[in-house]
Amino acid sequence: YREWETKKIPTTCPHCGTGCQMNLVVKGNKLVGVEPINGAANKNLLCVKGKFASYKFVGSGDRLTEPLIKRNGVFEPATWDEALSLVADKFNQLKADHGPDSLAGFSCSRSINEDNYVFQKMMRAAIGTNNVDNCARVCHSASVHGLAHTLGSGAMTNPIADITTDVEVILLVGSNPEEAHPVIGSQIRQAMQRGAKVIVVDPRKIDLVKNCELHLQIQAGTNVAFANGMMHVILKEGLADQAFIKEKTEGFEALEQLVAEYTPEKVAEICHIEADDLIKAARLYAKAEKAPIIYCLGVTEHSTGTEGVMSMSNMAMLVGKIGKPGCGVNPLRGQNNVQGACDMGCMPYDFPGYQKVANPEVMAKFEKAWGVNLNKNVGLTSTQVLPAATEGKIKGLYIFGEDPIVTDPDTTHVRKALENLEFFVVQELFMTETAAYADVVLPGISYAEKDGTFTNTERRVQRVRKAVEPKGEAREDYAIFCDVMTRLGYPSHYDSAKEIMDEIASLTPTFGGINYDRLEVTGGLQWPCRTPEDPGTPIMHVGEFTRGKGLFMAIPYKKSRELPDERYPYLMSTGRMLYHYNTRAMTGRTEGINQLANRSYIEINTVDAKRLGIKEGDKVNVKSRRGTIETYAAVGNRVFPQEVFMTFHFPDGNVNELTNAEFDDIAIIPEYKVCAVDITPV
Ligand code: SF4
Incomplete structure (x- = not known):
């Protein structure tokens, strides 16, 4: 390299599974900036992590440079x-x-x-x-198992562009894309502006709730009951796609029998929602021609995570919304190449x-x-x-x-x-x-x-290119x-x-x-891509399911393994924040990002905070059966009373000192999303 030379090296963002394309701007042997490229998944967009936290950590003085x-x-x-x-x-x-x-x-x-x-x-x-x-x-193994078992392949069925443009309804379950996958979140918001109706199913009032059609604020851990209730309504109102079920699936009779028990009233009680909202959501989803299910770790990180994923497949198959444009079952994979590590x-x-x-x-x-x-x-x-x-x-x-x-x-x-x-x-x-x-x-x-290559959440294999020499x-x-x-x-x-x-x-x-010569020409290929002539597979399960027939699974609702009691009276859930990525190994080394977010916090409802004498920003102790941490209170109404939420990015105030190592029996995924805690002012 030459010290005075400025180059732009096209590559793939190293943070979340969206797989945004960008140029690394290089001067000499130093990364000095990032510019968006018009990639298939990002359409010239980058979020704060991609734009600002993708290059400074590379040249950090903290890098390991010798064994x-x-x-x-x-x-x-x-x-x-x-x-x-x-x-x-x-x-x-x-x-x-x-x-x-x-x-x-x-x-x-x-x-x-x-x-x-x-x-x-x-x-x-x-x-x-x-x-x-x-x-x-610990994030999407439940998707790999649950989707492979029911559909034959454990991956997102439709491309990001397909499920965020020209859709009537989006059923968004346990996913906060504006923070965890911001470029997808922004495309969902654009879809809303074009008239798409978004049904948010989430224990928190995430920002997308402000403009959504319907928010079902279910209690964390009740996804299976919610899905069974949706299917009860769909069947009762004659909204199921019987021709699709007969021709392309198996196991329907057992499912039909099981969901008959999940009346809207019963499900409303389990999930802490209104029965009428469940009915409205089922009608909206079933009647729309193009309506994808998009879900994330709010579905998978439970002791019933795999069953939650299978419930997503059940809902999509029941209304024949799979193997078609603008439909499908779409897990948003977390890390940039977690899809690839599994592949x-x-x-x-x-x-x-x-x-x-x-x-x-x-x-x-x-x-x-x-x-x-x-x-x-x-x-x-x-x-x-x-x-x-x-x-x-x-x-x-x-x-x-x-x-x-x-x-x-x-x-x-x-x-x-x-x-x-x-x-x-x-x-x-x-x-x-x-x-x-x-x-x-x-x-x-x-x-x-x-x-090298990364594979993004929509199965797209894209190039990663060397921009600088290692230290x-x-x-x-x-x-x-x-x-x-x-x-x-x-x-x-x-x-x-x-x-x-x-x-x-x-x-x-x-x-x-898939080979590098083809990736240079195409910019990315979505697997399955079986031969040098194969253009790749944007939509899966077209014609028939990868496993032959789609498999319905009759799944009764089971409670989370640890629920609040007298000693630990709050139900705690965990998740990401916009500015940081996972352990902050990369984002934590970007000064501007640290100025925006530099400590852990716990979201507490105003009613609970008042009763406990806690104000916004106060230090609090949070205690579970496994440990105690100190963090800061974020008081408001994003969570229900008796429920709290924490991010997991910070070693100080590490929420995983508290979380429960109870596992789903199939994917052996931990139940990060539900445990019982107590909160006291410091
Ligand atoms: Fe795109 Fe995700 Fe990177 Fe943000 S963090 S720029 S959404 S790949």
Whole structure:
């Protein structure tokens, strides 16, 4: 590079799953700004995170620039050779002493597809375990399971542009897109201005409520009852699409029988809403020709998360609104590449492209391609690995770009698990709360320093391009995995990310037609894209469902695992705020963003605040069965009395000290959205 030269490098935003396209503005070897590009998902828009928090963190003085080894409790700089040899020796020893399933790895939903592919290959082919997972486990694993089971594919059915333009009704469930996916939120708002009627189903008065057609302020944890009530009304009023049901689905009789019990009055009582509002919502949704369901973590992060997702499929199939433009079931994926981390097989039961570990033909294919005998046992989820570490069954852990001390529920429990490991490796950009527990920390590189691809929430694979050189000795992440693999006795090397994508395409039918040359020309391809001639698949389940027939699931409503009682009288839910992203590793290093939002807070209803003697901005203690934190009160009417809400971005006042590590039985996703707390003024 030349110091005086200014360049613009087109790439993909590294924050949420919207996948906005943008130029990184580079001067010399420094990022100096960001400009929007007219991408398929963002139409020239960027939100505050994309515009201001996508570049300053890259050049931050906090970046890890050399490998670190902990000696006598203190991190000391080490050479790559020392650090990688130690990792390989320890893992080989643990494997020899306790077997490969005593080791586990969590991959990075923020990093490129190519890194994720090589990470799971390292865990499977070189270490010999299927104990590999990614942070979808704690956000949308319920979508992957629930949609795959009912429809045949666990991904968003329709493109963002399709469900935000030319639609009559949007059924928005447990999603606050103006804060969590702001560019999608802004497209929904534009759709409202053009006349689309939005039904918001959310325990909070999110900003979209101000202009929506109807707000059903259901109690957190009652999504299944709400959906059953909607379907009761739709069937009772003859609004179901009987031809669609007969021709394209199965399991309808059991569903019909079950939802007969969910009268509007019964559902109103469970959900704390008006029966008439439920009836109105059911009529609006069923009668519209184009009406997508858009949902997010308010549906998935429950002990009934997978059932909540299946309930979304049930509603869409009942009215025949699937496999068509302006319809479908559309989970908004959180992290920039969490869709891709799942697609790339960073899950304990799936190889890339959701090809099953349990399928002998798939297993034989990967054994042949990778030239090694693979472990036939389905692995543990990340939410099973941590308790197994506490019990001493998992001895070694490799975490690539995740920070479970901040992000996972019941932090005390996570700390205990990490402390109990015999050997722990973290590959990161910064010294995070989790990395502080590691034995070895390896410095990886950011999205702006590498070539690759991200896959956004609408299954669109888009390019990430190198804009600057990494600092110090930080290295390409897949190259680090290759070196670890080689030292573990499985020689591995790739010349480029492009070469890795070619290997992915050769082994993954749904990615078979995706390569860098086509991505340059098209700007992005939506999988399934099976051949070089295949233009990709904007709308899924057209004609028939991916699984053949769509499957209705009759799902009775179950209560959340921990509800308020005398000792902990408030129902607490958690979520994102506009300005920060997850653990703030990136947004927290942008000064302007910190000036706008620099501390955690708890939303409390005015009635409760008055009774407790709490005013806006007061310090309060929040206590659950798992811990106590100090935070600040945000008093108002966004939440109902006896309900409270906290964001999860801040290590000080970390809400996950309080959240409940109760899991959904199918996806093993934690119940972040409901736990019981008490609040006292400080
Ligand atoms: Fe980035 Fe998401 Fe904002 Fe788009 S909406 S600029 S992808 S954070």
